[in-house]
Amino acid sequence: MTPTRQSPTRDERQRLILAHPLLFRSGNRQLIKLAAWLAPALIAFCFGFYWLDISWGRVWLGLGRLGEFVSLMLPPTYGDTNAPFDFWRSLSDTTKLWIYLQSLAETLAIAFLGTFIAAVCAIPIGFLAAKNVMANTILHFLTRRFLDTVRTVDTLVWALIWINVVGLGPFAGILAIATSNFGLFGKLYSEAIETADTKPVEGILSTGGSHLHTVRFGLLPQILPIIVSQILYQFESNTRSATIIGIVGAGGIGQHLYEQIKILEWQHVSFLVLLVLAAVMMIDFISVRVRFAIIGIKQGSVAP
Amino acid sequence: MLAIENISRKFGHKQAVSGVHLQIPAGSFIGVIGRSGAGKSTLLRMINRLVEPTEGRILFDGVDITKLSGKALRDWRSDCAMIFQQFNLVGRMDVLTNVLTGRLNKVSALRSLARIWSVDDRIMALSALEQFEIANLAAQRADSLSGGQQQRVAIARALVQEPKIILADEPIASLDPRNTKIVMDALLRINKHFGITVICNLHSLDIARDYCDRLVGMAQGRVVFDDVPAALTAEKSRELYGIEAADVMDTSDAAKGVFGQAMGGSISGLQTSH
Ligand SMILES: Nc1ncnc2c1ncn2[C@@H]1O[C@H](COP(=O)(O)OP(=O)(O)OP(=O)(O)O)[C@@H](O)[C@H]1O
Ligand SMILES: [Mg+2]
Numbered sequence: 330m331t332p333t334r335q336s337p338t339r340d341e342r343q344r345l346i347l348a349h350p351l352l353f354r355s356g357n358r359q360l361i362k363l364a365a366w367l368a369p370a371l372i373a374f375c376f377g378f379y380w381l382d383i384s385w386g387r388v389w390l391g392l393g394r395l396g397e398f399v400s401l402m403l404p405p406t407y408g409d410t411n412a413p414f415d416f417w418r419s420l421s422d423t424t425k426l427w428i429y430l431q432s433l434a435e436t437l438a439i440a441f442l443g444t445f446i447a448a449v450c451a452i453p454i455g456f457l458a459a460k461n462v463m464a465n466t467i468l469h470f471l472t473r474r475f476l477d478t479v480r481t482v483d484t485l486v487w488a489l490i491w492i493n494v495v496g497l498g499p500f501a502g503i504l505a506i507a508t509s510n511f512g513l514f515g516k517l518y519s520e521a522i523e524t525a526d527t528k529p530v531e532g533i534l535s536t537g538g539s540h541l542h543t544v545r546f547g548l549l550p551q552i553l554p555i556i557v558s559q560i561l562y563q564f565e566s567n568t569r570s571a572t573i574i575g576i577v578g579a580g581g582i583g584q585h586l587y588e589q590i591k592i593l594e595w596q597h598v599s600f601l602v603l604l605v606l607a608a609v610m611m612i613d614f615i616s617v618r619v620r621f622a623i624i625g626i627k628q629g630s631v632a633p
Numbered sequence: 634m635l636a637i638e639n640i641s642r643k644f645g646h647k648q649a650v651s652g653v654h655l656q657i658p659a660g661s662f663i664g665v666i667g668r669s670g671a672g673k674s675t676l677l678r679m680i681n682r683l684v685e686p687t688e689g690r691i692l693f694d695g696v697d698i699t700k701l702s703g704k705a706l707r708d709w710r711s712d713c714a715m716i717f718q719q720f721n722l723v724g725r726m727d728v729l730t731n732v733l734t735g736r737l738n739k740v741s742a743l744r745s746l747a748r749i750w751s752v753d754d755r756i757m758a759l760s761a762l763e764q765f766e767i768a769n770l771a772a773q774r775a776d777s778l779s780g781g782q783q784q785r786v787a788i789a790r791a792l793v794q795e796p797k798i799i800l801a802d803e804p805i806a807s808l809d810p811r812n813t814k815i816v817m818d819a820l821l822r823i824n825k826h827f828g829i830t831v832i833c834n835l836h837s838l839d840i841a842r843d844y845c846d847r848l849v850g851m852a853q854g855r856v857v858f859d860d861v862p863a864a865l866t867a868e869k870s871r872e873l874y875g876i877e878a879a880d881v882m883d884t885s886d887a888a889k890g891v892f893g894q895a896m897g898g899s900i901s902g903l904q905t906s907h
Binding site: 531532533534535536537539554 | 683707710711712714717719722723726735737738742745746787794
């Protein structure tokens with residue numbers, strides 16, 4: 330019978346261990362390495378709590394207060410909440426409902442227009458920021474840093490800036506979403522372009538296609554599904570941002586949310602929150618379908 | 634007539650191709666052989682100008698194609714179609730559009746970018762697919778095809794370029810024996826039927842012997858053999874491949890290739906057929 334597993338001799342073992350010392354280091358090193366990574370994180374965590382003066386007692390007290398708020402918010406409604414409160418009677422007063430729905434539509438419009446403008450404007454800059462398309466390293470570096478700067482500034486800050494430039498209202502909101510997303514899309518596009526397969530590009534080049542042809546046929550089919558799903562995802566996220574920037578006066582439903590919190594109309598607040606939630610869920614529902622329709626296009630066999 | 638004159642290419646300090654001279658008459662079927670890293674791909678890619686030569690020139694019917702740029706360069710590329718080991722199709726697009734990209738150089742920029750293809754172009758593409766028996770796959774996405782089918786799509790794309798030369802860089806290296814035969818037969822057919830010059834990098838000596846009318850052997854960037862397949866003796870191929878010789882030859886019977894076989898009459902060297 331021949332042995333199925335080769336067993337090295339003692340000498341052979343020694344020789345292999347000496348020849349590859351790095352592969353036979355003791356396991357303790359791994360533990361030390363892990364501790365060296367974990368310890369600073371743990372210290373930072375504890376210090377943060379200490380420094381910000383967070384006491385668990387206050388969390389307990391606050392928890393009770395939170396329960397109180399929740400009870401104040403129920404049931405959500407858009408009508409009259411004066412005592413004696415009658416839920417069904419309050420629903421019959423629909424004047425506020427129309428105002429809320431209209432401003433929800435405004436928020437959706439702000440998010441849609443902002444996302445759309447950003448998605449379109451970011452296309453050329455996305456190519457400029459991609460290493461494999463932009464041969465000039467200086468230009469490539471500058472575009473990258475420019476996009477990083479735009480992206481780092483939060484939508485809310487852009488809203489405050491644009492309100493000062495174009496005044497209060499939805500236009501400032503659109504511009505705020507467009508600017509912050511422009512930076513994000515530019516970066517996402519350029520990364521999609523950089524990770525694209527180069528073989529189709531070479532294939533197009535070899536047939537005598539122009540530079541534009543390689544982009545249109547070699548790159549675009551690869552990056553389009555990625556780009557579309559990113560745009561759809563951002564649209565959903567921007568609906569939430571558009572709600573928040575409404576609070577500082579950039580139009581939409583956020584304005585009402587802020588007002589109702591100020592006048593302690595908690596049942597209206599909860600109704601508005603539910604409204605936004607429903608809108609986001611609806612967008613998510615639609616975007617999943619659109620995404621699959623685009624990614625799955627012509628997949629599999631088609632009858633001849 | 635393609636004349637390669639003293640062509641060289643350096644990658645950093647690495648001399649990939651050095652001082653290659655070749656005269657290739659129209660209508661030849663040339664096999665370029667040699668061990669891995671010999672510079673076969675680099676040589677082929679320099680002819681299509683996907684790689685720029687560092688020295689020397691390449692003349693086609695008297696025109697120096699190493700000096701071309703812009704539209705003239707794209708026209709030249711369209712004249713010498715390239716077939717790759719990895720097919721280099723656009724996977725997310727359908728087969729017909731992939732074949733039609735072979736026409737890009739010949740249609741207006743606006744129409745091509747909008748993917749508006751003329752009926753004539755579409756018929757041309759379909760008939761090319763039909764010749765390789767894959768017209769029924771025209772509407773399918775290219776990445777849903779098998780390797781052999783994808784390579785046939787690539788050959789159809791090359792064909793609609795209406796090229797004068799076809800450059801094939803190891804077109805069969807990722808295919809099984811049956812697809813190997815289909816793809817090599819397709820190249821042979823293009824060569825005999827349309828008179829298109831074929832220059833083909835090959836790993837397998839047996840295939841090279843069976844299909845080519847002339848073999849060019851490369852080693853370390855230089856041409857060390859240039860003759861009819863029958864002249865490639867066992868000794869010569871051992872010289873070319875060193876200790877790898879046994880891997881690339883089927884048996885010790887290295888000199889069994891017969892020139893006449895290349896005409897496609899009896900392709901006996903292939904182990905399988907359908
Ligand atoms: N883009 C590149 N950058 C740097 N070196 C390269 C490049 N392309 C090829 N080389 C080098 O040039 C030499 C020849 O490569 P080439 O691809 O032409 O060989 P080959 O004969 O086609 O080999 P194989 O049979 O493995 O495909 C190799 O040493 C390779 O490492
Ligand atoms: Mg190669």
